[in-house]
Amino acid sequence: MPALTSSLPVSSTTASAPPAAPAAPRPATPAVLASQDRTAELEQAIARDPGSFRVLTGDRPTGAIHLGHYFGSQCNRVRLQNAGVELLVLIADYQAITDRTAAADLPDIVIGLVADYLALGIDPDRATIFAHSQVEPLNQLLLPFLSLVSVAEISRNPTVKDEIAAAGSPTVSGLMFSYPVHQAADILSCRANLVPVGQDQLPHIELTRTIARRFNERYCPDAPYFPEPDGLLSSAPLLLGTDGTKMGKSRHNSIPLRATADETARLVSRAKTDSQRHISYEPHRRPEVANLVLLTALCRNTTPEAVAAQIGDGGAAALKAAAIEAINERFAGLRARRAALAADPGYLRTVLAEGNQRACEIAAGTLAAVREAMHQRY
């Protein structure tokens, strides 16, 4: 059984500069601050040796992808792929049925996500795009992994609590509750060691690390099999939606990437702001205003401070006008590419089928090694 080191070749002595410090629009928790520090170290290691990393990341097919996805995770995926890191992108279709029942919508949403990925710049010749339900060996990992965590540990997970609250349902399915364990199976099925995510996913990655560590300790202490993957944050680890809470597909507060220019204008116009006329960038004191300032800056590739200074006393109306213009300019090309790709669903299905096959091959190798380590070869 091949061993994969869990400690990545990270050193603080290299010359290459880490990316700009991420700016969170809410007071950052100690876990987020620690992950930001770790991200800076990882960026140096990636610059030195991109081939030592394998990325697994993904999305729930619960609706159209939005600006939070783009600046929180998608940008990093494409950048890492182009830097020579191996990239696997998962469409978590089992996780779409945890808190909603419209399974009949799944085929269109899933194929639409493939169109999004390709329009964003994910290259199917280099990257693997696959759907959860199509990779049987991946799903078999869920059972041994469930044995490695307690119900109390999952109950304490703040993201599980948030997602249960956001779903607004009086009952919680076993699948929804075990979401972070399923996510550990996704990541560890291909022994990924890097996961570009928004900050909401950090508690899940922590649990994946725990599961990897416990598996190694229990079943293969002399030759640890699973890496303990790291989350990689972007410069926008938590973008807010139009209502001032986390932008989310399921929260009716998002600005979809593929919205038309007019739809974008309508959505941004109703975004929550405050009554102060002078526009400043103060994420902790004025989170909603700061979020629009940050969004405009990200779209223009400039700093939030420069955007705030330019708008000055223009008030919320000028800020929203600037945000609308910046978003529409930034995404016009992507929207056109996506529309062209969506016109050829046959091609998109082929991309997904090839990705499913490759993910099956990788996960089958992992499952065989797991069975051997667990003495389940009869």
Ligand code: ATP
């Ligand atoms: P849902 O509401 O159905 O959970 P979502 O919008 O939260 O959807 P996910 O598919 O759960 O999207 O998340 C996909 C990826 O995008 C994850 O890495 C997540 O951390 C990141 N992400 C989602 N929303 C944001 C956001 N508002 N800011 C930054 N990153 C985000």
Ligand code: MG
């Ligand atoms: Mg989510």
